Amino acid sequence: MIFRVRLNSWKRACLFLVLFVTSLTFSIGCSLQTKNITSPPIGNIAKTLDLSMFGPALPANLFINNKKPSEDLIDLGRELYYEKRLSKSQTISCNSCHNLSNYGVDNEATSPGHKGQRGDRNSPTVYNAAGHIAQFWDGRAATVEEQALGPILNSVEMAMPSNKKVLEVVNSMPEYVTAFKKAFPEDSNPVTYDNIGKAIGTFERGLVTPAPFDKYFAGDKSALTTQQVRGLKLFEQSCATCHAGTYFGGDMYQKLGKEKPWPDLNDLGRYKVTGDKSDRMVFKVPSLRNIAKTGPYYHDGGVKTLDEAVKLMAKHQTTKELSDGEVKDIVAFLDSLTGELPAEYIEEPSLPKSTSKTPKPDVSTPH
Ligand code: HEC
Numbered sequence: 001m002i003f004r005v006r007l008n009s010w011k012r013a014c015l016f017l018v019l020f021v022t023s024l025t026f027s028i029g030c031s032l033q034t035k036n037i038t039s040p041p042i043g044n045i046a047k048t049l050d051l052s053m054f055g056p057a058l059p060a061n062l063f064i065n066n067k068k069p070s071e072d073l074i075d076l077g078r079e080l081y082y083e084k085r086l087s088k089s090q091t092i093s094c095n096s097c098h099n100l101s102n103y104g105v106d107n108e109a110t111s112p113g114h115k116g117q118r119g120d121r122n123s124p125t126v127y128n129a130a131g132h133i134a135q136f137w138d139g140r141a142a143t144v145e146e147q148a149l150g151p152i153l154n155s156v157e158m159a160m161p162s163n164k165k166v167l168e169v170v171n172s173m174p175e176y177v178t179a180f181k182k183a184f185p186e187d188s189n190p191v192t193y194d195n196i197g198k199a200i201g202t203f204e205r206g207l208v209t210p211a212p213f214d215k216y217f218a219g220d221k222s223a224l225t226t227q228q229v230r231g232l233k234l235f236e237q238s239c240a241t242c243h244a245g246t247y248f249g250g251d252m253y254q255k256l257g258k259e260k261p262w263p264d265l266n267d268l269g270r271y272k273v274t275g276d277k278s279d280r281m282v283f284k285v286p287s288l289r290n291i292a293k294t295g296p297y298y299h300d301g302g303v304k305t306l307d308e309a310v311k312l313m314a315k316h317q318t319t320k321e322l323s324d325g326e327v328k329d330i331v332a333f334l335d336s337l338t339g340e341l342p343a344e345y346i347e348e349p350s351l352p353k354s355t356s357k358t359p360k361p362d363v364s365t366p367h
């Protein structure tokens, strides 16, 4: 008797438990479902992403033919990158406008060069630049080696009067002459203007910044936050027609104001290089790696915040306006392109000492 009662209550307890678990499962199911309605399931977004448009994977460096150059050549390039005596006033180096400890920029709209003069364009970052199809906002230099020779002679930048004067500076310091010999062992006359560009360019090819996105690309799905994945999806839909590939840009030219005219037509971009009418307002699509750190934005540095820059892009380059929430998601995603700076590689080296033959600084304007 007692046993039967006990069995019954045991059965009842079981039944209760079964009912309880069933209703619990049901209610959890329901609440999950309501959650799904308010915020889209991130796993599904991630599944619909096509990451291949952001490949191939970021390489460790951008050395020509994947061949590591000699340390001597890289070291010389680093010295010249930091060398202020390559400027007329001896106060400006590449690093003045492209500060390597500051993501390769100076965060100025336009940069002060010789005697504080400013050009019309914003200084882009030198990080990852060697991976672009060409250099400058309008792509007028083919490679970083060629590009490096421009600013030294540019009257509003480093303002040296001639190649000859630059070589006079280098030749005045025996330590440099030895460094050029070591860096270019096959050249009978290693101290040339072209070799300055080669050395600086080679050094720049090591300026690569792997970022959280690269971990995500390689399969680590925890490298991006849920918001960043949402932003990536939006970016893929609205922005990746132009900002694609390894550098999220840097691989094509496009019209600024493609869908809705850009209001400021002072700088016609590639038209100045090609003279072709169809190139009016066409610029190199800039890479967006480290973009959170390289403001102000656009070729004239006219836009202060990344939020504003993203909104303007949606308005002028696409047919879709973005809500504030969508802008925030894209900006959060762009943060995942902020990379690691190669601290040791960019350490400022000690430079050769001036001699009595080294020309003195000259601050007369211009040239
Ligand atoms: C006074 C500031 C200033 C100095 C000094 C300077 N630059 Fe620049 N740099 C700029 C500006 C501005 C631009 C963009 C100009 C343009 O697109 O017309 C630029 C563009 C570049 C680019 C192109 C990047 C890209 O994404 O297209 C590279 C690379 C670069 N500079 C490297 C150097 C090197 C190397 C030196 C030293 C030899 C140097 N710069 C000296 C201001 C400077």
Ligand code: HEC
Pocket: 137, 235, 238, 239, 240, 241, 242, 243, 253, 254, 255, 256, 258, 283, 284, 285, 286, 287, 288, 291, 294, 296, 297, 298, 299, 300, 309, 310, 313, 314, 317, 318, 330
């Ligand atoms: C039709 C091509 C195109 C599309 C689509 C496009 N962009 Fe751009 N983007 C450009 C060009 C070209 C520039 C350079 C503009 C200039 O000359 O200042 C640029 C510049 C930028 C800049 C400023 C970069 C800098 O270094 O100052 C940001 C940020 C940017 N784009 C983000 C986006 C985002 C986010 C989207 C999607 C909402 C987007 N872009 C869609 C072509 C495009």
